[in-house]
Amino acid sequence: xxxxxxxxxxxxxxxxxxxxxxxxxxxxxxxxxxxxxxxxxxxxxxxxxxxxxxxxxxxxxxxxxxxxxxxxxxxxxxxxxxxxxxxxxxxxxxxxxxxxxxxxxxxxxxxxxxxxxxxxxxxxxxxxxxxxxxxxxxxxxxxxxxxxxxxxxxxxxxxxxxxxxxxxxxxxxxxxxxxxxxxxxxxxxxxxxxxxxxxxxxxxxxxxxxxxxxxxxxxxxxxxxxxxxxxxxxxxxxxxxxxxxxxxxxxxxxxxxxxxxxxxxxxxxxxxxxxxxxxxxxxxxxxxxxxxxxxxxxxxxxxxxxxxxxxxxxxxxxxxxxxxxxxxxxxxxxxxxxxxxxxx
Amino acid sequence: xxxxxxxxxxxxxxxxxxxxxxxxxxxxxxxxxxxxxxxxxxxxxxxxxxxxxxxxxxxxxxxxxxxxxxxxxxxxxxxxxxxxxxxxxxxxxxxxxxxxxxxxxxxxxxxxxxxxxxxxxxxxxxxxxxxxxxxxxxxxxxxxxxxxxxxxxxxxxxxxxxxxxxxxxxxxxxxxxxxxxxxxxxxxxxxxxxxxxxxxxxxxxxxxxxxxxxxxxxxxxxxxxxxxxxxxxxxxxxxxxxxxxxxxxxxxxxxxxxxxxxxxxxxxxxxxxxxxxxxxxxxxxxxxxxxxxxxxxxxxxxxxx
Amino acid sequence: xxxxxxxxxxxxxxxxxxxxxxxxxxxxxxxxxxxxxxxxxxxxxxxxxxxxxxxxxxxxxxxxxxxxxxxxxxxxxxxxxxxxxxxxxxxxxxxxxxxxxxxxxxxxxxxxxxxxxxxxxxxxxxxxxxxxxxxxxxxxxxxxxxxxxxxxxxxxxxxxxxxxxxxxxxxxxxxxxxxxxxxxxxxxxxxxxxxxxxxxxxxxxxxxxxxxxxxxxxxxxxxxxxxxxxxxxxxxxxxxxxxxxxxxx
Numbered sequence: 001x002x003x004x005x006x007x008x009x010x011x012x013x014x015x016x017x018x019x020x021x022x023x024x025x026x027x028x029x030x031x032x033x034x035x036x037x038x039x040x041x042x043x044x045x046x047x048x049x050x051x052x053x054x055x056x057x058x059x060x061x062x063x064x065x066x067x068x069x070x071x072x073x074x075x076x077x078x079x080x081x082x083x084x085x086x087x088x089x090x091x092x093x094x095x096x097x098x099x100x101x102x103x104x105x106x107x108x109x110x111x112x113x114x115x116x117x118x119x120x121x122x123x124x125x126x127x128x129x130x131x132x133x134x135x136x137x138x139x140x141x142x143x144x145x146x147x148x149x150x151x152x153x154x155x156x157x158x159x160x161x162x163x164x165x166x167x168x169x170x171x172x173x174x175x176x177x178x179x180x181x182x183x184x185x186x187x188x189x190x191x192x193x194x195x196x197x198x199x200x201x202x203x204x205x206x207x208x209x210x211x212x213x214x215x216x217x218x219x220x221x222x223x224x225x226x227x228x229x230x231x232x233x234x235x236x237x238x239x240x241x242x243x244x245x246x247x248x249x250x251x252x253x254x255x256x257x258x259x260x261x262x263x264x265x266x267x268x269x270x271x272x273x274x275x276x277x278x279x280x281x282x283x284x285x286x287x288x289x290x291x292x293x294x295x296x297x298x299x300x301x302x303x304x305x306x307x308x309x310x311x312x313x314x315x316x317x318x319x320x321x322x323x324x325x326x327x328x329x330x331x332x333x334x335x336x337x338x339x340x341x342x343x344x
Numbered sequence: 345x346x347x348x349x350x351x352x353x354x355x356x357x358x359x360x361x362x363x364x365x366x367x368x369x370x371x372x373x374x375x376x377x378x379x380x381x382x383x384x385x386x387x388x389x390x391x392x393x394x395x396x397x398x399x400x401x402x403x404x405x406x407x408x409x410x411x412x413x414x415x416x417x418x419x420x421x422x423x424x425x426x427x428x429x430x431x432x433x434x435x436x437x438x439x440x441x442x443x444x445x446x447x448x449x450x451x452x453x454x455x456x457x458x459x460x461x462x463x464x465x466x467x468x469x470x471x472x473x474x475x476x477x478x479x480x481x482x483x484x485x486x487x488x489x490x491x492x493x494x495x496x497x498x499x500x501x502x503x504x505x506x507x508x509x510x511x512x513x514x515x516x517x518x519x520x521x522x523x524x525x526x527x528x529x530x531x532x533x534x535x536x537x538x539x540x541x542x543x544x545x546x547x548x549x550x551x552x553x554x555x556x557x558x559x560x561x562x563x564x565x566x567x568x569x570x571x572x573x574x575x576x577x578x579x580x581x582x583x584x585x586x587x588x589x590x591x592x593x594x595x596x597x598x599x600x601x602x603x604x605x606x607x608x609x610x611x612x613x614x615x616x617x618x619x620x621x622x623x624x625x626x627x628x629x630x631x632x633x634x635x636x637x638x639x640x641x642x643x644x645x646x647x648x649x
Numbered sequence: 650x651x652x653x654x655x656x657x658x659x660x661x662x663x664x665x666x667x668x669x670x671x672x673x674x675x676x677x678x679x680x681x682x683x684x685x686x687x688x689x690x691x692x693x694x695x696x697x698x699x700x701x702x703x704x705x706x707x708x709x710x711x712x713x714x715x716x717x718x719x720x721x722x723x724x725x726x727x728x729x730x731x732x733x734x735x736x737x738x739x740x741x742x743x744x745x746x747x748x749x750x751x752x753x754x755x756x757x758x759x760x761x762x763x764x765x766x767x768x769x770x771x772x773x774x775x776x777x778x779x780x781x782x783x784x785x786x787x788x789x790x791x792x793x794x795x796x797x798x799x800x801x802x803x804x805x806x807x808x809x810x811x812x813x814x815x816x817x818x819x820x821x822x823x824x825x826x827x828x829x830x831x832x833x834x835x836x837x838x839x840x841x842x843x844x845x846x847x848x849x850x851x852x853x854x855x856x857x858x859x860x861x862x863x864x865x866x867x868x869x870x871x872x873x874x875x876x877x878x879x880x881x882x883x884x885x886x887x888x889x890x891x892x893x894x895x896x897x898x
Contacts, residue, residue, distance in 0.1 A: 063385075629746060
C-alpha cells in the first residue's frame with residue numbers, strides 16, 4: 001500500500017500549487033519583444049508578478065484571443081491587428097491618466113490610422129520587412145522587389161534564398177513588385193502576384209519566419225526576406241550581412257501594447273504599460289531584442305553600438321512605408337488561399 | 345450472474361464516461377461544426393458553406409506550370425491536392441518504417457534475452473528525447489553544408505560546391521517521420537514475433553521450403569496482425585503530423601495537419617472548414633484502419649481453417 | 650541491423666555533441682563549450698515548464714491508470730457475451746490523429762463547455778489516450794488469468810476483496826505499471842493536444858520547446874534534450890536493475 005501513500009502525497013502537492021498568488025499579469029507578446037530582465041525588475045519594484053507567453057504572427061495572436069476568454073491581460077498586436085481587435089471589441093480603452101509616459105512616444109508613430117488618439121494601443125516598437133543578403137556571396141545585390149522575381153538573378157542563388165513563412169508579407173512583395181497596392185487586393189491582383197511567386201518558389205530554400213536570421217548569419221542562406229530587428233541580430237553576429245529597403249516601398253509595422261477587454265487586472269496592466277514606456281526601460285529591450293523603440297526620450301548615445309547603422313534603425317521615407325490594414329475576411333481568405341496554393 | 349454483470353459495467357463506467365465527455369462529444373461537435381456557419385469563430389446555424397468551399401475548383405487537375413509540361417500536374421482543388429500529398433507522404437513513411445522496422449524486430453527476436461533488452465532500449469531511445477529537438481538534429485545533418493554533405497566532401501564523393509539538396513524537401517519530411525515513428529512499428533511487430541513458434545520454420549524447412557518461402561508463407565502471415573497494428577499506428581500519426589513539414593520541409597509543401605492547424609489557430613479562423621478537413625482526415629485514416637482490419641481478419645480466418 | 654543502429658543513433662549523437670557547441674546556432678559547430686548548460690541551469694521559465702509537464706503527466710497518468718485498470722477489470726469480468734464493442738471503443742482514440750483530438754477539444758472547450766483553458770483541459774485530453782493504453786496493456790495481461798483461481802481462493806475462505814487483492818491484483822500489477830509508464834511517457838512528450846488546449850501562462854515543456862524554436866534555435870535546447878535523455882536512460886537502467894533484483898529475490 002505504499003502506492004496509495006505516494007498518491008496521497010502527490011495529490012497534496014498539486015493542491016498546494018494551484019493556489020496562485022493574488023496579482024499576476026499574463027502577457028501574450030511577440031517573441032524577441034521584451035527583455036526578461038525588464039519584467040523581473042518590474043516585479044521587484046511593484047510586487048506584481050508577470051508571466052509571459054509568445055506568439056509569432058498576428059494571425060496566431062488573434063485566433064488565440066478571439067474568443068474573449070483567453071486568460072491574458074496584455075497583448076502586443078501590430079497595426080492592422082489592432083484595427084481588427086478593436087472591431088471585434090477585444091481591446092480595453094486605455095486610461096491616459098494612468099499612462100504619464102505616453103508623452104515619451106515619437107509623433108512619427110502615434111495617431112496612425114488604426115490608433116487615433118492612442119485610444120486602444122500604445123505604439124511600442126517599429127520595424128520593416130526588407131531584404132537582407134550576404135555581401136560576400138551575393139555579387140549583384142537586389143535593390144527592388146522586382147529583382148526578387150528575376151530568374152537570371154535568382155539562378156546563382158538557388159537553394160540559398162528564404163522568404164518569410166507569412167502569407168501577407170510574401171504576397172505583399174509580389175504586389176509591390178507589380179506596382180500594386182498590397183492593401184486593396186482585388187482578386188485579379190492576387191492572381192498576378194501568384195504567377196510571380198510560383199516562378200520564384202523553385203529557387204527558394206524555404207519559407208521561414210522563425211529562424212531566417214539564423215540561417216542567414218550562419219551562412220546557410222545568402223538572401224532572405226526578414227524583419228529588421230531579426231536582421232540586426234544577424235548583423236551583430238555576421239558583419240557580412242547587409243539590409244536593403246526595396247525601392248517600390250516596404251512593409252512597415254508598429255507593434256503595440258494593448259490591454260484586453262477580458263482582463264481582470266486592468267489597473268495593474270496600466271502600471272506595467274507606463275513602466276515599459278520609461279526611456280531607460282524601453283532602451284534595455286531595444287538593445288537586447290534589436291527592434292527599434294518608438295520612445296523619443298531615449299538618448300541616441302545610449303543605444304547599443306551594434307544597432308547604429310543596422311537594419312533595425314533604417315527608417316524608410318514616409319511615402320515608402322506600407323502599413324498593412326485589416327484585409328477583411330474575403331481578402332484574408334484569398335491571401336491565405338494564395339499561399340496555400342503556392343505550397344501545392 | 346446479474347450482480348456480477350452490473351458490477352462489471354460499474355467498473356467500466358468512469359472510463360466510458362470520460363471518453364464519452366472528452367472524446368465522443370468533442371468529435372461529435374467537430375462533425376456538427378463542419379455543417380455550422382462560420383462566425384468569429386463559429387455560429388451554430390446550419391450551413392453547407394464549408395463543403396462548398398472544400399469542393400471549390402472541382403476535382404480536375406491542372407498543369408503545375410502552364411509554360412513547362414515537365415513540371416507535371418496538380419489537383420486544382422486545395423483539399424484534394426493536400427489530401428493526396430498527405431496520403432502519399434504517410435504511405436511512404438509507413439512503408440519506410442516497415443522496411444526498417446520488420447528486419448530490426450526479426451533480428452531482435454532471434455537474439456538472447458539479454459541482448460534483446462539492449463536492442464529494445466536502443467529502438468525506444470529516440471522516444472524519450474523530444475520529437476521537435478530530434479527533427480532539428482536532422483536539420484543539422486541534412487542542411488546545406490551540413491554534416492552529411494561535409495562527410496561526403498571529405499570522402500571526395502561530393503564536389504566542394506556540390507549539394508545533395510536533401511533538406512527542405514518532402515523526402516526530408518518522410519525521413520524525419522520514419523525516424524520518429526519507427527518505435528511504433530517495431531513494438532507491435534516485435535510483440536507478435538515474440539509469440540511466434542520457431543519450430544514452425546523448422547517444420548517448413550523439413551518439408552523442403554526455401555528461406556524465402558518460409559518467410560513469405562509461414563512467418564509473414566503469422567506476424568501480420570502485429571505488422572498491421574504497426575502500420576496503422578505509423579500511418580495515422582503521419583497523416584496528422586504538424587511540425588515535421590515546417591522544420592524539415594521548409595514549409596514549402598502543405599500537408600493536412602498544418603492546413604487544419606491554420607483554420608483554427610490562425611486569423612481569419614474558419615472552424616467549419618477546419619472541421620470539414622478534420623473529417624476528411626478521419627475518413628482517410630478510417631479507410632486505412634478498415635482495410636488493415638479486413639486484411640488481418642482474412643488472414644486470421646485462413647490460418648484458423 | 651548495424652545500419653539501423655547507425656540510423657537510430659546518429660541524430661542522438663549529433664544532438665548530444667552539439668549541446669557542447671560554442672556557437673549560438675544549433676546547426677553550426679563552434680568549438681567546445683559548456684555555456685549552454687550554465688544558461689539552462691539559470692532558465693526559470695524552463696524549470697516552470699518542466700514542473701507543469703510533470704504535474705500534467707502525473708495527474709493524467711494517475712487518472713488514466715485508475716480508470717483504465719478498472720475498465721479492463723470490468724471488461725474481463727464480463728468474459729465475452731457481446732462485449733467485443735468495448736475493446737473496439739477503447740482503441741478508437743488511438744486511431745484518431747492527435748490533431749483531430751486537439752481541435753475537437755478546442756471546439757468543445759470554447760463552444761460547448763466554456764472554461765478557462767489550462768492544466769485541467771490538457772489533463773482531459775491526455776487521459777483520453779492514456780486510458781486507452783492502460784486498458785490495452787492491462788487487458789492483455791488479464792487475458793491469461795484464469796477466473797477459477799478466484800473461486801479457489803473463495804473456497805479457501807477468502808472474502809471477495811481478499812481474493813482480488815491477494816490473487817488477482819499481484820498478477821495484474823506488471824500490466825498496470827507498464828500501462829502507467831506508457832501513458833506517462835506519451836504524456837510527457839505530447840505536443841499537439843497540449844498546444845491546442847493550453848491556457849494563458851501555462852506551457853508544458855514540449856510547448857515551451859516549440860516556442861523556443863520559433864525564437865531561433867540555440868544549443869540550449871540541445872542541452873535540455875541531453876539532460877532529459879540522460880535522465881530517462883538513468884531511470885530506465887534503474888528500473889531494469891530493480892526488476893532484476895526483484896527477480897533474484
